[in-house]
């Protein structure tokens with residue numbers, strides 16, 4: 255059974271004057287070349303989402319407005335973190351099942367991804383995910 259923490263945060267460079275400026279650069283705070291950026295804007299409290307893992311994709315999640323709870327699961331144990339600081343991101347490595355909960359009305363999630371969108375990189379069924387991690391663990 256794995257026991258390393260699943261929570262890996264990334265702190266952006268910040269300049270604070272009359273605003274909070276957060277700066278992300280590949281090779282500094284971001285450990286991979288960013289190939290895709292996407293964001294989700296919520297105008298009402300949202301239903302939980304995520305419920306998948308990626309085979310190869312790496313991502314860093316930021317909550318640049320509002321708050322949300324991320325649940326991470328490596329197939330052996332779960333950890334959770336509240337994201338509420340625009341300057342602190344959560345690194346999401348491949349083969350981590352993740353769920354976003356408690357998304358508030360003003361939540362804006364910003365995500366940096368290491369690759370282009372590819373549906374074949376998703377594992378969307380927990381049982382399939384669990385089988386894959388067991389295989390990797392036993393190989």
Ligand code: TYD
Pocket residue numbers: 290292303304305306371
């Ligand atoms: P998904 O990654 O499943 O979102 P979440 O984990 O937040 O529930 O994406 C939702 C839908 O959007 C899904 O049909 C795939 C599509 N999508 C793209 O077409 N391109 C993208 O870059 C992303 C992130 C999603």
